Amino acid sequence: MAGVYADEGTSGTVKKKRDGFLRLLQDCEAGKIDLLLTKSISRFARNTVDLLTTIRNLKSKNIAVYFEKENINTLESTGEILITILSSQAQEESRNISENIRWSLRSKYEKGEPTINYNHFMGYTKGPDGKLQPVPEEAAVVQEIFRLYLIGCSGVQIKKYLEQHQRRTVMGKTVWQPTVIDKMISNEKYIGAALMQKTYTTDFLTKQRVRNNGTLPKYFVEDNHPAIISKEVFYGVQEQRLWRSYVKRQLKGKVTQYALTGKLLCYDCGSTYMRVTRRVAGNRDIVWKCGSYIKNAGRVCRTGYTISEKALHTEVWNAYAVMKQALPVPDHPDIKEQRSIAQQMLNHKKAIEKALHENVQGFWAKENLMEYYAREMNAYYELAEKLCQLLLKNNTDKWIASRFRPIKGYSKYKKYEDELVSLYVDRIWAITSNEIVVLFKNGSMVRRMWYY
Template sequence: MQKQIRCAIYTRKSCEEGLEQKFNSLDAQRIAGESYVSSQQLKGWVAIEKKYDDGGYSGGNLERPGLKELFQDIEAGKIDLVVVYKIDRLSRSLLDFARIVDFFDKHKVTFVSVTESFNTADSVGRLMLNIILSFAQYERELASERIRDKVAASRKKGMWMGSRVPLGYDVKEKKLVINEKEAELVKHIFESFVELKSITAITKKLNKEGYQTKEGKEFKKGTVRGILTNATYIGFVKHKGRLYKGQHEAIVDDELWNKAKENIETRRHIAAKREPALLKGLIRCYACDASMQATHAKKKNKEYRYYVCGKHLKGRECSGKEHTIAAGEIEQLILEQIPIILNNETLMKEAFGEVNEFICETLQGIVSIWESIFPIEKQNIVKLLIKRIWLKENGLKVEISSNGLKSLVEKYEATNNPIEARGKDIEVFAQYQLKKCIGKSMVLVQEGKNHKKTNSILLKSLVRAHLWQQELNEGKYTNIKEICSVNKIACPKYVSSILQLNFLAPEIKEVILEGKQPSHVRLNNFLGTKMSLLWEEQLNVFYRQEHH
């Protein structure tokens, strides 16, 4: 009996125009593919019913849902041959097409083009495909170069080339014309900056006064800075760092522009003289998940440094109580935490998988000389180890990178022995009392030396269990297989085991959520047949002595 060849027909259309029609380009491509497959019935070709369509997606990349679904079914062994109307329906990029062909080869799948009579089952077909795709790629790159040259020439003539329309202007007949109402706002921004000399202060003022951007949104610091540095407002257009006289009218006169520019240059000079904030890019507000920005304030000829919630800084609402914290205190506290963390054997075992003799000696050596390490090196260590710091109402949650710890040991370990990466990132909670000081600033006062840690894997699994069960109850998923498919999980047994966490004793759930679980507790204790449904037995496992 002749072997049946399962054929998948893939269709693609770059733009969405016409897709709403009852019979569109995708349908035409599919009919052509089905007809071609029917003509090869004697070879055992059979078209599978499932459709792999990408309407409105470019062939310049592989980020297409229909194509991804095709790949998944090929990996699952459901397809023997792929049929397309033309080869560029599959990809317009030679590099991407080469990857696709390699993927097909790996899974023993061939490729056929209906209109170009190419079959990758033979070497001649492969050669012809590569030649045609090479010319297609050349033509595409040549067209891109022509467009870039045209844009450059138009910019030099001062023409507006259809980019984002700046506040203060409208577009009429492909030209920028002044919007009088918005132009008054632009002038107000420039004049306010000359007076206040602070982008932060202007941003807060604009939002408080009810002004909005051209898109109808509240102002952000970046938006205001962009307006103050946009040469469009003095009648110029910018292209690759150079300014050309524009064909539009200016909104801001040269005198006002130069005053604003002078203030910006002064601020940049002051910022360059300051030392970089130790925790910049690391510390975040736990309440609203916004990055905390390093700011400065001058009082009686003395400069004070703070970390301020990004949302609060922009005048937006933040549900947290601690919007501002003194930079010096929190930076000192983090520097004090580093040797404490390195000296915690339980945490280091979790981070490294196991702590051998030379790891232990290296860590102890760093701890012993910590106070004598130069400040700049301490800063480098902080940047290496810490992934993120969360400011909470009752203290700090610090996320430590296991890879950072390994790099630190390799850096200071004399024999340069490579360390096998078997551990995981760790979390440390340092409990502190937060007190008000001088109105806004928050100063951290340490309550004790007890440091708690959150088992991120256990906590994440508990949250997943609750979410999946809720989605099952609401009908978003009908079974475990659908959960696996949507979340790209290969093992249904894993999902079933996670769902079992919903039957944990309420006391255990509460302790896990608070990060107060015993150090010996692991997710594995509650997966599959290892988990008892009796709360009393669960509590016995949960609170057993660590040496048992």
């Protein structure tokens, strides 16, 4: 008696996932076994190719396999013919089981009943009603992750923060992975919704799963369970993700290094400004300078204005204070052109907002959404530049498109903060070394000049 080899709860269609079966074959190779007694062909394997390959290999070593139910001995002359026929039936039975399971899942999806892995879901567990129920300690970590990303932190920075503050993963580990964090911040279940059939199995034999990019229908259910993250914060994070990819592609900026990177642009040439540390009279001085002027030694950008970071922070804060308190510009014939531009800008922002909601519901492929976002933002910024030109031409200090509506819980600022830029600033144009125009995400624009 060499032993009993079994794989409980494991499909017989995939050999590499069957530890007991693989151990059995190793013992056969080692010469520990002369005869295998098996209940039936379907218990041995449900994959015809694997079954015949294994049996022939064992047969070459003079090891017999006896199937009790079918009364077949593989060393007998008629064994392989019968096994081929019966194993094909076993494989077809697996196909039918797979189709039945697939049909059952789709029926549940159509009724709005998602299937969820409750054991490995950060922030939730299975409630008494069978639905997701928040776990307060884990939910607090999830909220922390969304907050950090919203205010400008990268996945790597969030990882470091969580590890430094000894936050544990859903598996109880102290080491976090940026890829896990990225999946979390894009998971619609944190707003109480559920998108079903994101992936599907292409082959019942290999069990290979692929992303569903429209091959099969998707099902979206709102208010399926209690939310951990507000929709305002969640969609703010989704827009942040797209914007960071946009800056990397369009402006080639490292958006996660400093809050102003990718948002502070040269009015003369359109290049992004770079943060530079220099020594003046032995003292460390931090300034911002046109990236094109630095890289091309002034051959492309004619101005190359240098702006003190301290002054820049002060005036961005002052611009924010003006925008926050000011009322929208009243309708007047003299500002007809400005109002038309502002409305077009608003339309592009609404189109992006609509696309973000559609993406959460499964209507967009990632690359297509990125291309659409880039087109809309390019058009938006072109209009914004026209509005900025009119602001300077008319020598006015502000254009307030709409009343400021802060994100709940993100407005009690008393001075400049980097997160303020991430949350509310779309773009800043450096006009001269002591003049900027700040474009806010609500379409408002404030011009600031200083002489200190």
